[in-house]
Amino acid sequence: MAVPLVYNLRSIKVRWASTSVAVLGIAGAVAVFVAVLSLARGFELTLVESGSPRNALVRRAGASAEMESVVTLEQVRIIADAPGVARDRSGRPLVSAEVVAIGPFRHRASASEALAQVRGVSEEALRIRDNLRVSEGRFLRPGLAELVVGKNAAVLYEGFSLGESPRFGGRTWKVVGILDASGSAFDSEVWADARVLNQTFKRPEYIFQSVTVRLESPEALPAFEKALKADPRLTVQVDREDRYYAKQSRVVSTLIRVLGYLVAGVMAVGALFAALNTLYSALAARTREVAVLRALGFSPRDVVFSWLFEALVIALLGGLLGDLLVIPLNGLTTSTINWQTFSQIAFAFRVTPELLLRGLLFALAMGLVGGLPPALRAARIPVAAALREL
Numbered sequence: 001m002a003v004p005l006v007y008n009l010r011s012i013k014v015r016w017a018s019t020s021v022a023v024l025g026i027a028g029a030v031a032v033f034v035a036v037l038s039l040a041r042g043f044e045l046t047l048v049e050s051g052s053p054r055n056a057l058v059r060r061a062g063a064s065a066e067m068e069s070v071v072t073l074e075q076v077r078i079i080a081d082a083p084g085v086a087r088d089r090s091g092r093p094l095v096s097a098e099v100v101a102i103g104p105f106r107h108r109a110s111a112s113e114a115l116a117q118v119r120g121v122s123e124e125a126l127r128i129r130d131n132l133r134v135s136e137g138r139f140l141r142p143g144l145a146e147l148v149v150g151k152n153a154a155v156l157y158e159g160f161s162l163g164e165s166p167r168f169g170g171r172t173w174k175v176v177g178i179l180d181a182s183g184s185a186f187d188s189e190v191w192a193d194a195r196v197l198n199q200t201f202k203r204p205e206y207i208f209q210s211v212t213v214r215l216e217s218p219e220a221l222p223a224f225e226k227a228l229k230a231d232p233r234l235t236v237q238v239d240r241e242d243r244y245y246a247k248q249s250r251v252v253s254t255l256i257r258v259l260g261y262l263v264a265g266v267m268a269v270g271a272l273f274a275a276l277n278t279l280y281s282a283l284a285a286r287t288r289e290v291a292v293l294r295a296l297g298f299s300p301r302d303v304v305f306s307w308l309f310e311a312l313v314i315a316l317l318g319g320l321l322g323d324l325l326v327i328p329l330n331g332l333t334t335s336t337i338n339w340q341t342f343s344q345i346a347f348a349f350r351v352t353p354e355l356l357l358r359g360l361l362f363a364l365a366m367g368l369v370g371g372l373p374p375a376l377r378a379a380r381i382p383v384a385a386a387l388r389e390l
Contacts, residue, residue, distance in 0.1 A: 026318025036260025311371020
């Protein structure tokens with residue numbers, strides 16, 4: 001027969017002071033663990049949500065990122081005529097040839113210079129991307145030194161609010177619109193006309209770095225890619241846009257996870273010692289109780305399960321507390337450097353139900369590891385010797 005579970009629950013309640021030390025230790029480790037995972041998840045989703053499964057991103061073959069790529073105007077025209085490219089009602093292909101530059105802007109919070117990604121776009125840039133809109137002002141006009149600034153970039157950098165006239169690249173620009181990109185990486189970018197941006201940075205006017213193509217459907221990608229690779233005039237590679245941005249997120253998200261696991265691991269060791277101390281202290285005070293349980297007919301296995309249950313309840317309380325501590329971080333915006341572009345990118349913590357569940361499992365694992373040694377020791381208590389002390 002099993003030891004009544006109410007016995008363990010009452011024990012936790014009676015020894016609440018020592019139990020709270022273990023609970024707080026586990027809660028701290030869980031909070032760090034979930035917070036780091038939500039940070040990495042937020043960075044990944046910010047980049048992944050920048051892409052659409054219906055869009056294709058075309059770059060020079062061998063280029064791992066847009067900044068390493070070169071696409072000529074003649075190649076852009078060939079790409080626009082490929083099968084599977086969506087067209088508007090007037091028959092124009094939905095294609096945007098774009099360039100990317102890095103600009104040093106003054107960071108509001110630190111009052112120092114930070115690097116931001118400046119994207120040169122075409123008139124079709126908004127039409128081919130999902131969930132993007134100009135929330136304030138208007139879209140830029142081709143051929144003019146006008147900017148549309150992502151909503152996060154407008155907050156991060158001085159002089160980029162609507163109506164302001166920042167100066168970079170030896171040119172004075174006019175901010176005419178604020179871009180709402182639904183939390184994607186475009187919220188951290190500054191958009192300008194592609195040809196004007198090329199002129200500003202002394203680049204050839206008709207050289208681009210990538211071509212974003214709106215496809216007729218996601219299923220049109222294989223035929224589109226096959227046609228481009230079969231054309232001898234092209235040496236390009238094609239990625240589905242969302243997959244391209246997912247690959248761009250791997251370096252930073254992996255780094256965040258590794259550092260987070262190290263910190264959470266160190267805190268978990270401390271939490272384990274707190275749990276061990278709590279349970280061993282309880283065992284020292286309850287040696288006679290355990291002996292009485294054995295004398296009443298409870299087996300060593302029943303005693304082990306009883307102590308493990310108590311340890312898991314303590315761990316569960318710590319896990320729940322840790323999850324509650326980290327939930328307020330959900331949606332909190334921070335920024336870091338995207339090592340693929342060496343520019344600042346703003347993103348939000350994403351505390352999801354899956355991550356909260358991982359936190360609880362992490363806590364239960366600590367409870368199991370911390371509870372097993374005292375549980376085994378409790379099962380080996382000599383019954384006769386302990387009863388003589390009554």
